[in-house]
Amino acid sequence: MPTGHTAIIGCSDEIIQLTKMLSLCAGSDASILIQGESGSGKEVVTRELHRLSSRCNESFIGINCAAIPAQLLESELFGHKKGAFSGAIADRTGRFQLAHLGTLFLDEIGDMPLELQAKLLRVLEEREVVPLGASAGITIDVRIVAATHQDLEGMVTRGEFREDLYHRLNVIPILIPPLRQRRADIPELCLYFATKYSEKRSISFTPETLELLSKYDWPGNVREVANLVKRLSVLSPSEIIDLYNIPDALLPKMLLEIRNDFASSVSSHDHHVGGETQKISQSALPNDSPGGFEEESELPQPPIPAETPNASSATEVERIIRLSQSINQIPDSGIETKNLLHEIETNLIRAALDQSEGNVSKAAKLLKIGRTTLIQKLDKHRND
Numbered sequence: 001m002p003t004g005h006t007a008i009i010g011c012s013d014e015i016i017q018l019t020k021m022l023s024l025c026a027g028s029d030a031s032i033l034i035q036g037e038s039g040s041g042k043e044v045v046t047r048e049l050h051r052l053s054s055r056c057n058e059s060f061i062g063i064n065c066a067a068i069p070a071q072l073l074e075s076e077l078f079g080h081k082k083g084a085f086s087g088a089i090a091d092r093t094g095r096f097q098l099a100h101l102g103t104l105f106l107d108e109i110g111d112m113p114l115e116l117q118a119k120l121l122r123v124l125e126e127r128e129v130v131p132l133g134a135s136a137g138i139t140i141d142v143r144i145v146a147a148t149h150q151d152l153e154g155m156v157t158r159g160e161f162r163e164d165l166y167h168r169l170n171v172i173p174i175l176i177p178p179l180r181q182r183r184a185d186i187p188e189l190c191l192y193f194a195t196k197y198s199e200k201r202s203i204s205f206t207p208e209t210l211e212l213l214s215k216y217d218w219p220g221n222v223r224e225v226a227n228l229v230k231r232l233s234v235l236s237p238s239e240i241i242d243l244y245n246i247p248d249a250l251l252p253k254m255l256l257e258i259r260n261d262f263a264s265s266v267s268s269h270d271h272h273v274g275g276e277t278q279k280i281s282q283s284a285l286p287n288d289s290p291g292g293f294e295e296e297s298e299l300p301q302p303p304i305p306a307e308t309p310n311a312s313s314a315t316e317v318e319r320i321i322r323l324s325q326s327i328n329q330i331p332d333s334g335i336e337t338k339n340l341l342h343e344i345e346t347n348l349i350r351a352a353l354d355q356s357e358g359n360v361s362k363a364a365k366l367l368k369i370g371r372t373t374l375i376q377k378l379d380k381h382r383n384d
Contacts, residue, residue, distance in 0.1 A: 010185030026052035036176030039223030058102035084133025
C-alpha cells in the first residue's frame with residue numbers, strides 16, 4: 001500500500017493531469033519513459049510512481065547514466081565477479097540485483113552508449129542479468145522507469161539511440177511540462193521551498209515578489225526555484241523577501257530585467273496619472289481667479305443614476321461602479337473610506353468567485369491580480 005504524502009507540488013491543470021496519470025499507471029509493471037527538461041522533477045515523479053505502486057515497500061534504486069564513465073556503467077548496472085577485469089578485487093552486486101522486486105530508475109538514458117543499449121535490451125527482454133565474469137544468469141524482477149531531457153525520437157532517427165530499446169522503454173510515456181508552461185505552480189513551489197529551508201527563521205514573500213517570480217521563465221525549472229529560494233532565505237535582509245531589496249548580483253539576469261521593467265512601468269503609470277490630475281486641476285481654475293478655486297466648480301458632474309424597476313437585478317459589480325460614479329460631494333459628516341473600500345473589495349472578490357464557480361485561479365485572472373495575492377486577501381477577509 002502507498003505510504004507517506006505526495007512530493008509533487010502544484011495546483012495547475014498540467015500537474016493535476018500528471019498526478020492522475022501517475023495514479024493510473026502506478027499499479028502496472030509496464031516500463032515507463034519520463035521526458036522533461038533538466039530540473040523539471042523527473043526523479044520526484046519516479047519516486048511518486050514507486051510510492052503509489054505495489055512495490056512501495058521494496059527498494060528504489062537509481063542510476064544516472066550520464067554521470068558514470070561508459071567503461072564502468074556496465075559493471076554498475078549488471079555487477080561483476082572478482083577478477084572479471086583489472087581492478088575487480090571483489091564481487092560487486094549490480095543495480096538490477098539491488099532493485100530486485102522494487103523499482104530501477106535509469107536517469108538520462110539518452111546518454112547510454114549504443115553498445116550498452118543492446119545489453120540493456122537483452123536484460124529487459126529476458127529478465128535476467130549476467131554479471132561481468134559470470135557464467136550463469138540471475139533472474140530479476142524489477143519495474144523499469146527511464147528518464148531523459150533529450151529528444152529520443154530524434155536520436156533514433158539520427159541513429160544515436162536504438163529504436164527497439166526506445167519502444168521497449170516507451171510503453172507508457174510521461175511528459176513533464178516545463179515550469180514556464182505551468183506558472184500557476186510557481187508561488188506554491190516558492191512557498192514550499194521557503195518552508196523547507198527556513199531552519200532558523202520563517203521566510204515568506206511579498207505578494208509583488210511572488211507575482212514577479214511567476215513572470216520569470218525559470219530555465220532551470222524546479223531545481224532553479226529551490227536553489228534561488230535557498231539563496232534568498234540565507235541572504236535576504238528580511239524574513240519577508242522583497243525582490244526590490246535584494247542585490248542585483250543575487251538574481252538571475254532575466255529575473256532582474258523583469259523586476260526593473262515592472263518597476264519602470266509602475267513609475268511611468270504613476271507619473272501619467274499624476275500628470276492627468278494636474279491638467280484637470282489647472283483647467284478647473286477660472287481665468288480671472290487669483291489662484292484659488294471658485295466655491296462651486298464649473299466642471300460637469302456625473303449624473304446620479306435614477307432608480308429603475310430593473311435596478312434590483314443589477315450585479316454587485318454594476319452596483320459598485322454606479323455607486324462610485326454617483327458620488328459628487330462628500331457629506332459634512334465625512335466617509336469611512338477604509339470600510340467602504342473594504343466592502344467594495346469584498347464584493348468584487350465575491351463576484352469573481354461566483355463567476356468562476358469557486359476556482360481561485362480563474363477568479364484571480366478576472367480581478368487581474370496574482371493567485372497568491374487573492375488567497376492572502378481571502379484569508380484577510382475571513383479574519384476580519
